[in-house]
Amino acid sequence: MKKAIMFTTTLMFAVALTGCASDKEVNPLHQEEAIPVTSHTPIDVNMVNTEGVKVGTATLTETTEGVKIHLEAEGLEPGTKAIHLHETGKCEAPDFKSAGAHYNPGQREHGFDNPKGFHAGDLPNIEVTEKGTVNVEITATNVNLKQGEKNTLLDEDGSAIVIHAQPDDYKTNPAGNAGDRIVCGVISKK
Structure with missing residues (x-):
């Protein structure tokens, strides 16, 4: 037994x-x-330079304040650089014009200091260190990652994060005299 x-x-x-x-x-x-991609699922975005080489990653996360962007990149020219969210999820090197204009569903003018502004895709400038690196968190308060909702970065054609060669002056339409587009990353549903 x-x-x-x-x-x-x-x-x-x-x-x-x-x-x-x-x-x-x-x-x-x-x-x-x-x-599925939801408002709580972080989205990793590969950031590429004008030669199409990956130079970093941006991680986007939905928060109660908006979309938190954690950007880490290297191999950039030191100094103050503009960074914006653009309307189309395409990053065709070398000029990244495929990303379209700034993300601007409210049809406003550019810049935090512009009385007719600002675009939902306008973000504060970033500082690239003397070593050519950046490690920063920015919160985009006027956008979200909720598919099908107003001001979503995840519409049918996606959107993009673009770093420019110069700082944003926060007032000049359409892009703050920020200069060439030097780094780009596609934000999409995947």
Whole structure:
């Protein structure tokens, strides 16, 4: 009798372990495929330079204050640079004009200091260190990552993050005299 109980217990334990092992092998892949992009799913954006080479990453996360952008990049010219959200999710090197104009669903003028502004895609300038690196967090308060909602960065053609060669003067329409587009990253549903 003891042998029969022990065998049954051992068999049940083995079956339980097999069930756990198969869950671990199957579910992570299945769950990964089943998770849709939601307002709480961070979006990683590859940032590329004018030669199409990846120079960094921007991670976008929905918060109660807006979309938090954590940008890390290297290989840039030191100094103050403009950074903006653009209306189209295309980053065709070398000029990134494919990203279109600033993200501006409210049809306003450019710049925080412009009485007719500002675009939803206008962001504060960033500082690139003497080593050519940047590691910064910015919150874009007038946009979101909620598909189908007003001011979403995840519309049908996506949007882009663009770093410019010069600082934004925060007043000159249409782009704050920010100069050439030197780094670009596509924001999309994927």
